Amino acid sequence: MKNLNIVKVGGNIIESGEDLQAFLDAFAALSAPKILVHGGGKLASQLAERLGIPVKMTNGRRITDAETVEVITMVYGGKVNKSIVAGLQARNCNAIGFSGADGNSIRSIKRPVKDVDFGFVGDVVGVNSELIDKLLSLDITPVFCAITHDGKGQLLNTNADTIACELAIGLSKEYEVTLNYCFEKAGVLLDINDETSVVKEIDTSKYSELLKDQVIADGMLPKLENCFYALKNGVSKVQLGKPQMLQNTTTNFTTLRL
Amino acid sequence: MKNLNIVKVGGNIIESGEDLQAFLDAFAALSAPKILVHGGGKLASQLAERLGIPVKMTNGRRITDAETVEVITMVYGGKVNKSIVAGLQARNCNAIGFSGADGNSIRSIKRPVKDVDFGFVGDVVGVNSELIDKLLSLDITPVFCAITHDGKGQLLNTNADTIACELAIGLSKEYEVTLNYCFEKAGVLLDINDETSVVKEIDTSKYSELLKDQVIADGMLPKLENCFYALKNGVSKVQLGKPQMLQNTTTNFTTLRL
16 A cells, blocks of 8 residues: 555644744655645634634633634635645645535534534544545645535534544555644653653553553643544554654654554 | 636625525536636625725725735635535535645736736736646536735735636637626626616627727726637637526626637
């Protein structure tokens, strides 16, 4: 099977012009086929604030009302996605921007209301891996923003980590997929303030150990759960670290395997 | 040669929810291959106003400063483009949204400063008809917003009529292209207040006659110049009228030929 790199780039990198350019250098240098996934939560919150739209969060998760899904569509699908695509084109990487509606690439359903009404948030139900595979064969690099659709005309807000994970699983039938989470940290850290405390390899038993010892910080927990979910569903390898990880110019990052 | 319909939808249709849905019904019913082109100028002006960004126009043309190109990217590339794409997917039309940066589909250069500095406005220099042709062959319906790129990472504002025209010319080597301008009027009118005064057929000599008699209203002049430019450069036919024109449920529209 051919190799495929799927790279999720974190919010703190996107928000800094300089870091984003350095990341795009690293991503563009990766050999194809490859896919990029991004969010842009803080930039969306900034625009919402300028427009006087209240940002509602519960346990760090955004409540997406009708006005907010419009803001997200403008920021993720417009501003962030198109500037990344233009930046990749300038680096001779033939990028095309996608929301889940484009090419019916990621279908979701509006999250049912239980304790919390998250509003226009979508839980992924299907990835159009056939079409994405065809586009990859044309040497196209898809750039996904964190938006899906319900197939009935409604755009829905979906976590970018989840989108990367679902794309990786969907494409693992055709490809040997490496799922890369690039962010501002060097990986899973034993001490969050010490960049040299990276746990370089985590397998299922090491993961249980880390959980038991409670060394994994709050924000990292859902990310690692996503990673092991991907590994259990066909993804070959997951890596977490700084953009240099993509260029093999550092060994200081975390690799996850079953 | 195979037929290809390229449809530019006007701003007044986009801005009204109801009219847009009716237009999408008509467009989705057109047989493939087909391409949609849209702008969204008034919606961009509305967002600029809410953000306190002054809208600068000269002779009806927008001056696009750095903040404005960002607003345009959010509105054209995000809000309008993604909601059209989701709306077409709901109608079983496999749409993918494009700016000119996506797939390096429309390359432009920043307009040189002469009497007026238009800012981040792009004049089209090339259409990637090879890639667009491949996507059409995959049964994809590209939906273009009025944004191009310079290939060096800069997004540029380009008139949607011009984009439709340049796409039509670029694809006329491979296809028998009909270029359709859909708007709120029934076509070229002899009396702007009388919808039954449509000039049904305009060829080069009829056009000279209409120009001489000064019956063509101001806004229509650059549009018709675009149309004849397209016809002289390989496009088979140009049509102007209401969305019903696409469905052949009316004969009340304008057809232009050389």
